[in-house]
Amino acid sequence: MSIAHHRRKQPELVRQQLLEVAARLSLEQGAAGVTLDAVSHAAGVSKGGLLHHFPNKMALLDGLFDDLTGKLDRMIAEEMRNDPVAHGRFTRAYLSCVFALQEDADAQGWQVLTIALLSEPQLRARWRLWVADHADAFVGTDSSAACLLARFAADGLWLADLLKSHDVDPPARQAMRSHLIALSLQ
Amino acid sequence: MSIAHHRRKQPELVRQQLLEVAARLSLEQGAAGVTLDAVSHAAGVSKGGLLHHFPNKMALLDGLFDDLTGKLDRMIAEEMRNDPVAHGRFTRAYLSCVFALQEDADAQGWQVLTIALLSEPQLRARWRLWVADHADAFVGTDSSAACLLARFAADGLWLADLLKSHDVDPPARQAMRSHLIALSLQ
DNA sequence: CATAAGATACCGTCTGGACGGTTTGTCAAG
DNA sequence: CTTGACAAACCGTCCAGACGGTATCTTATG
Numbered sequence: 001m002s003i004a005h006h007r008r009k010q011p012e013l014v015r016q017q018l019l020e021v022a023a024r025l026s027l028e029q030g031a032a033g034v035t036l037d038a039v040s041h042a043a044g045v046s047k048g049g050l051l052h053h054f055p056n057k058m059a060l061l062d063g064l065f066d067d068l069t070g071k072l073d074r075m076i077a078e079e080m081r082n083d084p085v086a087h088g089r090f091t092r093a094y095l096s097c098v099f100a101l102q103e104d105a106d107a108q109g110w111q112v113l114t115i116a117l118l119s120e121p122q123l124r125a126r127w128r129l130w131v132a133d134h135a136d137a138f139v140g141t142d143s144s145a146a147c148l149l150a151r152f153a154a155d156g157l158w159l160a161d162l163l164k165s166h167d168v169d170p171p172a173r174q175a176m177r178s179h180l181i182a183l184s185l186q
Numbered sequence: 187m188s189i190a191h192h193r194r195k196q197p198e199l200v201r202q203q204l205l206e207v208a209a210r211l212s213l214e215q216g217a218a219g220v221t222l223d224a225v226s227h228a229a230g231v232s233k234g235g236l237l238h239h240f241p242n243k244m245a246l247l248d249g250l251f252d253d254l255t256g257k258l259d260r261m262i263a264e265e266m267r268n269d270p271v272a273h274g275r276f277t278r279a280y281l282s283c284v285f286a287l288q289e290d291a292d293a294q295g296w297q298v299l300t301i302a303l304l305s306e307p308q309l310r311a312r313w314r315l316w317v318a319d320h321a322d323a324f325v326g327t328d329s330s331a332a333c334l335l336a337r338f339a340a341d342g343l344w345l346a347d348l349l350k351s352h353d354v355d356p357p358a359r360q361a362m363r364s365h366l367i368a369l370s371l372q
Numbered sequence: 373c374a375t376a377a378g379a380t381a382c383c384g385t386c387t388g389g390a391c392g393g394t395t396t397g398t399c400a401a402g
Numbered sequence: 403c404t405t406g407a408c409a410a411a412c413c414g415t416c417c418a419g420a421c422g423g424t425a426t427c428t429t430a431t432g
Contacts (some may be wrong), residue, residue: 233393
């Protein structure tokens with residue numbers, strides 16, 4: 001009898017909403033705040049409704065993972081298309097994405113994902129796979145020590161942002177980025 | 187009637203054991219695996235026994251935090267004492283510790299701490315404090331962009347080790363370290 | 373086009389188990 | 403004999419997931 005029961009059905013939108021809410025909740029309340037009850041309620045859907053879209057909690061986290069790595073892959077592909085230099089091309093695209101992500105609307109999603117990644121061994125394994133796939137794919141152009149270092153530094157900055165442990169002002173950020181791009185070309 | 191009741195009392199040892207086990211458990215089973223039941227059982231102590239040493243779960247995590255940051259502080263101080271160059275001295279000490287930590291017995295502890303840090307807003311705050319304190323203390327010598335970058339890169343490598351997402355062989359590791367030390371001197 | 377017959381998208385309740393924490397009791401050391 | 407170091411049973415809460423139902427959508431058929 002409730003609203004959602006009678007409103008126009010929009011499964012894809014509800015699904016998206018659930019993922020979005022899951023990301024937001026973990027930001028605000030920590031990973032422990034991501035409960036089926038909380039997510040479904042905040043998304044304006046019953047728990048049964050949530051479990052219809054995602055048969056269990058892991059599936060929800062997997063959905064988040066797919067969603068975000070999908071976007072990341074597309075962003076990276078886009079960046080790589082605009083880069084004429086082969087050597088370090090993937091690394092530079094990765095850098096661009098990580099630096100862009102700080103102000104992006106998806107930043108929240110990435111943050112929850114990081115937390116979930118570290119917490120859930122299963123998602124850790126999926127991330128490992130993602131990294132291995134890309135390392136394989138770009139072994140010819142991006143396997144140098146310098147490129148690896150540049151990517152690690154980007155990860156470190158990203159981690160600092162996540163923990164809000166350092167405050168890096170925009171000019172310093174830009175300088176850092178230039179430095180890392182130079183590294184990727186070396 | 188049980189063993190622990192009759193064995194020679196050794197509270198400090200039990201306390202240490204509990205911290206150690208908590209670290210190990212989260213490594214093997216993820217942060218969710220760190221339950222009072224699991225920790226106490228694996229440490230050969232009852233839950234009541236655990237709660238005697240740590241009045242609640244947060245106190246256990248706090249204990250872990252104190253234990254590890256204490257060790258880190260001592261390691262850093264030790265490294266800094268042996269470094270004649272003032273500029274970037276803290277950064278180099280930090281680098282040494284992070285690189286040393288990979289093979290260290292405490293590595294596990296640090297890994298659980300990272301996970302807990304990301305999961306628990308309260309511990310995030312404590313880490314923020316630690317970073318702020320050290321940034322203040324060494325603002326004269328280690329606040330350059332190059333030093334910050336070097337530390338970020340070390341964090342990134344550490345994260346990669348935690349996630350086991352990249353495999354960096356020892357020579358590459360060494361090269362990376364040299365590079366970062368050079369950065370800290372620049 | 374109408375409509376029956378599924379298929380899909382939900383709702384709301386219930387349950388079993390886990391988990392953090394309390395309380396009470398017991399033993400041993402000083 | 404007091405106190406610290408545990409044990410063991412217990413409690414309230416929360417949570418993942420199951421289940422049975424209802425409403426809307428789609429499709430095929432007459």
